[in-house]
Amino acid sequence: MRVFDQKKELTRFLSAHKGKNGSIGLVPTMGALHRGHLSLVKKALEQNELVVVSIFVNPTQFDKKDDLQKYPRTFNEDLALLKSVSENIVVFAPSEEEIYDGEVKSESYQFDGLDVVMEGKYREGHFDGVGTIVGLLLSTVAPDKAYFGEKDFQQLQIIRKMVQLKNLPYQIVPCPIEREPHGLAMSSRNERLSEAARNEAGFINKTLQTAKSKFGIESAIYISEWVKSQFDKNELLELEYFEICDEETLTPISKRQTNKKYRAFIAVYAEGVRLIDNLRLN
Numbered sequence: 001m002r003v004f005d006q007k008k009e010l011t012r013f014l015s016a017h018k019g020k021n022g023s024i025g026l027v028p029t030m031g032a033l034h035r036g037h038l039s040l041v042k043k044a045l046e047q048n049e050l051v052v053v054s055i056f057v058n059p060t061q062f063d064k065k066d067d068l069q070k071y072p073r074t075f076n077e078d079l080a081l082l083k084s085v086s087e088n089i090v091v092f093a094p095s096e097e098e099i100y101d102g103e104v105k106s107e108s109y110q111f112d113g114l115d116v117v118m119e120g121k122y123r124e125g126h127f128d129g130v131g132t133i134v135g136l137l138l139s140t141v142a143p144d145k146a147y148f149g150e151k152d153f154q155q156l157q158i159i160r161k162m163v164q165l166k167n168l169p170y171q172i173v174p175c176p177i178e179r180e181p182h183g184l185a186m187s188s189r190n191e192r193l194s195e196a197a198r199n200e201a202g203f204i205n206k207t208l209q210t211a212k213s214k215f216g217i218e219s220a221i222y223i224s225e226w227v228k229s230q231f232d233k234n235e236l237l238e239l240e241y242f243e244i245c246d247e248e249t250l251t252p253i254s255k256r257q258t259n260k261k262y263r264a265f266i267a268v269y270a271e272g273v274r275l276i277d278n279l280r281l282n
């Protein structure tokens, strides 16, 4: 397994591979790898000859300094995990200066309104940071396909939109959410939870599942109020938002239309750790 921290050396290595008509898959990550990341890596390995996994904790997508500092960093374990999966993986782990060419700041984006709701509303500048780093990684690696998990569904839709608006030649491949035994969506942030909170956080997915069973019977307003009341009764989990949105536009549902797909989105705090999840409703 090769590990690069310089763009120039990585691109030299990748051009030799592309010269032999080898396809490349890119799995962007911020490290602290878990089963969710590995499912993306495995899918990428099935569909490409070579897979680049980037490991970079991107400072420009964090709206809180504290959250950036506490983000888990487990580089050596990440390398060992990837090595156990395949030798056909190339790791790209640049420094901030290297990937940002010395100027660590976000570009400003417009994503047709996808960025102003939910995560965009509660985490100022988050999607400008995501758009900037994903744009830099895509242009450095120039993969055939890039893989993103549906746990960050809003991020996935925004990256699809960026690729479409900029007419970029990369295929964006969505990958389903992996879950812990109690139903909690896998996330690097779960590492920061106590065992009690980690078990209790299964309640998030359980509530989404019940919301799904109510969808089509009760109104969206009723369901939202019901979800809120469930979290009001929970002492460990604090609800930040629950929204039912059109999957394409991410606009909150007003009147249900039969030809549209809807998804429930949720953000919850447990022991100061922010957890997000979502579930297709129809």
Ligand code: PAF
Pocket: 028, 029, 030, 056, 058, 061, 130, 133, 134, 152, 155
């Ligand atoms: O989903 C993530 O881990 C990050 O937002 C990403 C896509 C790697 C960009 O930093």
